[in-house]
Amino acid sequence: MLFHVEMTVKIPHDFPVEKADAIKAAEKAYAQDLQRQGKWVHLWRVAGRYSNVSIFDVESVDELHTLLSSLPLFPFMDITVTALARHPSAI
Numbered sequence: 001m002l003f004h005v006e007m008t009v010k011i012p013h014d015f016p017v018e019k020a021d022a023i024k025a026a027e028k029a030y031a032q033d034l035q036r037q038g039k040w041v042h043l044w045r046v047a048g049r050y051s052n053v054s055i056f057d058v059e060s061v062d063e064l065h066t067l068l069s070s071l072p073l074f075p076f077m078d079i080t081v082t083a084l085a086r087h088p089s090a091i
């Protein structure tokens with residue numbers, strides 16, 4: 001099952017920089033592991049924003065929720081999920 005996911009990161013301005021850097025490093029390792037597993041198949045930066053547009057390929061909505069809610073940056077993110085169906089004109 002494919003899902004379009006948009007994530008916007010909002011870390012409070014008064015959050016300690018060292019803690020934020022540690023969370024970002026953990027996020028990067030987690031994201032790269034999911035990409036190597038083939039679950040996080042696209043990861044694009046939205047130009048000019050601390051946001052990304054991603055495509056996930058997972059077995060179920062429950063799996064997607066588990067993956068997303070395990071993101072180290074999850075407490076600092078607004079996330080929008082859109083389920084994707086095959087377009088009839090796609091080849």
Ligand SMILES: O=C(O)C[C@H]1C=CC(=O)O1
Binds near residue numbers: 009028050052
């Ligand atoms: O930077 C982001 O968009 C947030 C998050 C998503 C992947 C990652 O490494 O960090």
